[in-house]
Amino acid sequence: MSGEHAPLSDEARDRYWSKTRSLTIVVLVLWFFFSLVIPWFVSSLNSVTFLGFPLGYYMIAQGSLIAFVVLIFFQNWRQDQIDEEFGVADE
Template sequence: MSSGDSQKDNHWHRTKGLMILHLSIWFIFSFVVHWFASNLNQITFFGWPLGFYMAAQGSLIVFVVQLFIFVKQQEKVDRECGVAED
């Protein structure tokens, strides 16, 4: 196996790690949080019932922030493994 291949293996290994990390966060804010919406609604968050807030805004903010962070992280992985473009 050439060093190019091991670099690619390393890159894919780290890419998969990032994928699992981000899909876990995604899973929590897509499903787990809303599964407990009626319990969360007992808590008030700046006037909103928390379960309603998470569906109307909270999860959405998490997704947006998460994606910009993911982009940074993946670009770093690509660079460090020498497979970034240019």
């Protein structure tokens, strides 16, 4: 039967959710950093230029969006590794 997995033991389930929770916390902290911390310091970052644009503007307009996309791919990749480690990956 595809899609069905053997149930995890209580210990394995706790380790699985611990790793998943840790990954989620790391991604949310990075998301917070790129969505709130960088914009907070935009005026001081504008004293530096990058590709002819003030760095603060560039980080808000392009850098944060790139970081969000990279975070999405990273979280998906890492969660797939965790799922495979515990034998609950989709086929």
